[in-house]
Amino acid sequence: MTTTSVKTRFAPSPTGLLHAGNLRTALFNALMAWRHDGTFLLRIEDSDTERTDPHALEAIQADLHWLGLHWDEGPGAASPPAQWQQSARAADYARAVAGLLETGAAYPCFCSAERLAALRDQQRAAGAPIRYDGCCARIDAEDARQRQAAGEPAVIRLRLPDGDTVVFEDLVRGHQSFALDALGDPVVQRADGRVSFLLANAIDDALMGVTHVLRGEDHLSNTPRQLVLLNALDLPTPQYGHVGLVVEDDGAPLSKRTGAPGVGELRRAGYLPEAVVNYLARLGNSGPGDGLETLDTLAARFEPERLGRGPARYDAAQLDHWQAEAMATLSEARLLEAVEPAWVPAEKRADFVRLVRANLKTLGDLQDWAERLCAPAPAFTEAATAAVTGADPEFFRAAIQTLEAADDMDWAVLRPALESATGCRGGQLMKPLRFALTGLGYGPGLGDVIAFMPADIRRTRLNKAAEQAAGAQPNA
Numbered sequence: 001m002t003t004t005s006v007k008t009r010f011a012p013s014p015t016g017l018l019h020a021g022n023l024r025t026a027l028f029n030a031l032m033a034w035r036h037d038g039t040f041l042l043r044i045e046d047s048d049t050e051r052t053d054p055h056a057l058e059a060i061q062a063d064l065h066w067l068g069l070h071w072d073e074g075p076g077a078a079s080p081p082a083q084w085q086q087s088a089r090a091a092d093y094a095r096a097v098a099g100l101l102e103t104g105a106a107y108p109c110f111c112s113a114e115r116l117a118a119l120r121d122q123q124r125a126a127g128a129p130i131r132y133d134g135c136c137a138r139i140d141a142e143d144a145r146q147r148q149a150a151g152e153p154a155v156i157r158l159r160l161p162d163g164d165t166v167v168f169e170d171l172v173r174g175h176q177s178f179a180l181d182a183l184g185d186p187v188v189q190r191a192d193g194r195v196s197f198l199l200a201n202a203i204d205d206a207l208m209g210v211t212h213v214l215r216g217e218d219h220l221s222n223t224p225r226q227l228v229l230l231n232a233l234d235l236p237t238p239q240y241g242h243v244g245l246v247v248e249d250d251g252a253p254l255s256k257r258t259g260a261p262g263v264g265e266l267r268r269a270g271y272l273p274e275a276v277v278n279y280l281a282r283l284g285n286s287g288p289g290d291g292l293e294t295l296d297t298l299a300a301r302f303e304p305e306r307l308g309r310g311p312a313r314y315d316a317a318q319l320d321h322w323q324a325e326a327m328a329t330l331s332e333a334r335l336l337e338a339v340e341p342a343w344v345p346a347e348k349r350a351d352f353v354r355l356v357r358a359n360l361k362t363l364g365d366l367q368d369w370a371e372r373l374c375a376p377a378p379a380f381t382e383a384a385t386a387a388v389t390g391a392d393p394e395f396f397r398a399a400i401q402t403l404e405a406a407d408d409m410d411w412a413v414l415r416p417a418l419e420s421a422t423g424c425r426g427g428q429l430m431k432p433l434r435f436a437l438t439g440l441g442y443g444p445g446l447g448d449v450i451a452f453m454p455a456d457i458r459r460t461r462l463n464k465a466a467e468q469a470a471g472a473q474p475n476a
Contacts, residue, residue, distance in 0.1 A: 006038030007211045010064075010071075011201065013045045014057035017262040020314050021216065021246035021254045023067070024280045028214045028243065028307065030069045031281070034299035041208060042074030047086040047200055063263035067273050068295050073208075083208065086200055093195040096203045096233060097156055097188060105232035106188060108144045108154035109136040131184025132157065156189035158198075158229055166224035171214065171241025171304040178224035186225050202226035206235035214304060217242045218253070241304045244284050247311040260314045270338075270364025271319075275326035279319045284312030292325045320361070327360055338363045343374035348452070355444050355452055369443075373453055376460060378439040387435040388465045389472035396466035398422045399433060403450065403458060411447025436465035 008029040012022060033040040042064065046052045061075055071077055074084045081088040100106035109132075111119075116132075123130050136144075137159060148154055160180040167177045188199040201222075205213060220242045230237045245253045246260075254260055261269075266276060274292065281288050281298050287306040288298055335353045344352045356369040372378040380388075398421040406414055418433075419425050434446050437453065450458065 006036035008033040009041040011043040015051040020260045031299045031302040035302045042071035153191040157185040214241045244310045270362030272326040275323040278322040284308035343370040380439045384435040391432040393466040393470040409451035
C-alpha cells in the first residue's frame with residue numbers, strides 16, 4: 001500500500017480511563033505501523049491542564065503496555081516531552097498561529113458569546129447548518145490589530161477559502177469531498193491564548209512526521225479543516241482513515257464514564273491481554289482469521305480497507321468467547337504464576353491448577369477456587385444454602401464418618417461407601433455434598449475435590465453443613 005516509512009500515533013487525552021473505543025484506535029494504529037515495519041508513537045494531548053489527571057496518564061501507559069501495545073516514541077521511550085507531550089509544545093503552536101495570521105489564513109474574531117448563541121438559534125430555526133457566518137472575516141486587518149492592541153478579547157479563526165471543496169482519499173471510506181462553505185471558519189486559538197484541538201492535533205502530526213492517522217468517524221469533519229490548516233502553513237499532511245465508532249447496545253457511543261469496562265477493570269477481573277486484543281482486533285475489522293492470533297499475526301493481516309465504516313457494537317459475550325479461547329491455550333506455567341499463595345501450599349499448586357483449569361473463565365477464578373477448596377469458609381450461594389438446609393443433618397454426619405475412616409480417597413471405592421453410609425445415590429448424594437464442600441453446584445469432579453481438599457477443611461465444612469441442616473429442622 002505504501003513505499004514510504006509509516007508512522008502512526010495514538011493520542012489520548014489524560015482526563016480519564018481508556019474505554020474499548022480508545023483502545024481499539026490504539027490497536028489499529030499500532031498494527032498499521034507494525035504491518036509496514038514503521039513507528040508507533042504515543043502522544044499525550046494534555047493541553048487541557050485543568051482536566052488532566054496524572055493518575056489517568058499512568059493508567060493509560062499501564063493499559064497499553066499490558067495489552068502489548070509498546071510504543072517506539074513517547075513517554076519513557078528515550079523521547080523528550082517536547083516530542084510527545086502537548087503541554088510542552090506551546091511554542092510550536094504559537095508559531096503556527098502567527099504564521100496563519102501573517103498570511104491571512106486566519107483572522108481575529110471579536111464576536112461575543114451572546115452573538116454566537118443568537119446566530120446558532122437563527123440557524124436552527126431556519127433549518128440551516130450550524131456554522132460561523134464569517135462576520136469578522138471581513139474586518140480590515142489593521143482595524144483588527146488595533147482592537148486587539150486595545151485589549152478587546154478575540155479568538156483566532158482559520159479562514160476556510162470561500163467556494164472551495166476539499167477532497168481526499170480516506171484509508172477506510174475511500175473518496176471524500178467537503179464543501180468548505182458548509183463548515184464555517186473554526187476556532188484555532190481561544191481568547192485566553194490556548195489553542196484548539198483542531199490546531200494542536202494537526203500541527204503535532206505534521207511536525208512529528210506522522211504519515212497515517214486512523215481515528216473515529218466523529219473526526220471526519222475535522223479532516224478538511226486540518227488539511228486546509230496544514231496546507232496554509234506548507235506542512236505535510238498525513239493520510240487519514242475514519243472507522244465507525246464503538247457503540248453500546250442502544251447505539252450510543254462508548255464514553256470514559258459509561259459503558260464497557262476499562263482495561264484496568266478487566267485486568268483485575270483476570271481477563272488475559274491476548275483475549276482483549278483479539279476481541280478488539282475484530283471489532284469492526286474483517287481482517288483477522290477465525291482463531292486466536294498473536295499481535296504479529298494480526299499486524300501481518302492488517303489492512304485499513306477492511307475496517308468497518310459503520311458502528312461496531314461492544315459485545316461482552318464476544319469478549320468472553322476470546323477469553324475462553326485464550327484460557328484454553330494458556331500454559332500451566334502462566335497459571336501457576338497467577339495462583340496467589342494465601343491458601344494453596346506450594347507443593348499442591350500444580351495439582352490445584354490441573355484440577356480447576358477446566359472451570360476457569362478468568363485468572364481471577366483461580367483465587368475463587370483456591371478459597372473454595374482450601375479456605376476455612378467459602379462464600380455460599382443461595383442455592384448452596386438451600387441444598388444444605390434441605391438435607392438431613394445425619395447425611396453430613398455419616399459423610400464425615402465415612403471420609404474419616406477411609407484409607408485413601410479413591411473415588412471408585414469412596415463413592416459406594418458414601419452411598420451405603422448415607423442411603424443416598426446419584427444427585428441426592430452428589431448435590432448436597434458438592435454444595436457443602438465448595439458452595440457451588442458445579443466444578444471439578446466431586447471425587448477429585450474430596451481427594452484434593454485438606455481433611456480438616458472437609459471436616460469443618462461438613463460439620464457446618466450438619467449444623468445448618470439441623471437448624472433448619474422444624475423442631476430445631
